[in-house]
Amino acid sequence: MTAGVDTGGRAPGRPRSAHVDEAIIEAVLGLLAEGGSVETLSIEAIAARAGVGKATIYRRWSGKEALLVDAIASLKGPPPEPLGESVREDLIRLLSVGPKKPDERTAQIMSCLVPEVQRSPERYRLYQGLVEPRREVMRQVLRQGISSGELRADLDVEVAVAALTAPVLIQRMLRWHPGLDDESLPARVVDTLLAGLAH
Template sequence: MSDMRSTADAPRSPGRPRSLRADEAIIEATLDLLAEGSNVEALSIEAIASRAGVGKATIYRRWAGKDALLLDALRRLKGVLPQPAGHSIRDDLILLVGAIGKNVDPRAEKIMPCLVPAVNRSTDQYQLYQNIIAPRRQLMREVLRRGVDEGVLRADVDIEVTMALLTGPMLIQRVLQWSPDLNDVDLPERVVDAVLEGIRAR
């Protein structure tokens, strides 16, 4: 999508400093509307501007379009990327797996499940989703490749399948609450240990 890049990186005219307060209001308005039930397709720049108390031009000076704004808003919702320490493959994987489906913003519980239908219906929304999770997926990929390079993991391990094995249980449990018998606190460790049992170097 051509408008996925936030205009935060674009040059602005001198004499018109960007208002961080307006940025915050626009992002918060976007997340509030999504949490209140607005679906991604129906959400409009007009509605966001009205909720934020700004004009549409204020939004378009900051973001190239709705998709670029949604990308920044959903990145905010997801929070900062976890940073593996690099000392232990197991510990780094537990850190990354523990971050899957976990959000400090309570609005995420209402917003994230509602993105699934949009992702399945729209190639644009699928790309939006990929842009959000790609950096997190790359972090896990790098940890697994490091494990292979260090001889901790089997040389023939399928990195992409392994990432799916690590990610799937966390998503199904945290998004769908699949099993009431699973403890969310120790689940990342249990998932990582189960997968490592199959891919650890012998």
């Protein structure tokens, strides 16, 4: 399972099989990527797709919501560790996909989840639980930049986090601008914003 995400719904003391876990996670992602909604996603359908019994799923997760959190978290994995060499390099590292090849289904899956986040307070909380660890790592980089003098002392850290992440997120999810290159976009966003964030 993905580190850094507290699902709070796993039963203790059961035997684990990485292969079975992966098959179940893959079943969730596959069903969502094919256009299924969170509401219509059922433990029965997930079990059938994964080739396991419902009891196998319930031994690992308390229910659909806990399973959904782990499935979505697996698309990105934990945030990368900042190297501490410079604010610029750390921010680019955080905004980049990294060595893990991006899952091509991410855009389809996230487009299914966005309406659910808007409609359901519970799923909004689940979403916040997924993204907050990444936000906190970026806050730490920015605060370190303020302490080292690389960034202006009066920097609004929360607005800076939003300004850095939003362009990259929108481009990946919606392909908002076909002329922008996904690989170079993080560095371009960071360099553009650092001109105002520094001094």
